[in-house]
Amino acid sequence: MGSFVHGTSTGYDNHGCRCTPCHEASKARRQATLGFVHNSGAYTNGCRCDICRAARLAYNREWRARKLQRQASA
Secondary structure: OOOOOOOOHHHHHOOOOOOHHHHHHHHHHHHHHHOOOOOHHHHHOOOOOHHHHHHHHHHHHHHHHHHHHHHHHO
């Protein structure tokens, strides 16, 4: 993959390495940068805890209901 150190966000983001250490380092950097909050947005960024799963499920249900409502009124 090139000359870089595994387990760094640079390896994942710039060099395209998808090994677990590089992926985890990139995820940790994103969470630190974004001021990590557990919600449906965090699920999109890779968090799979129960809080984030439930928030994403609720968001998807609301989105589907809005979509069906728009289709019914069209």
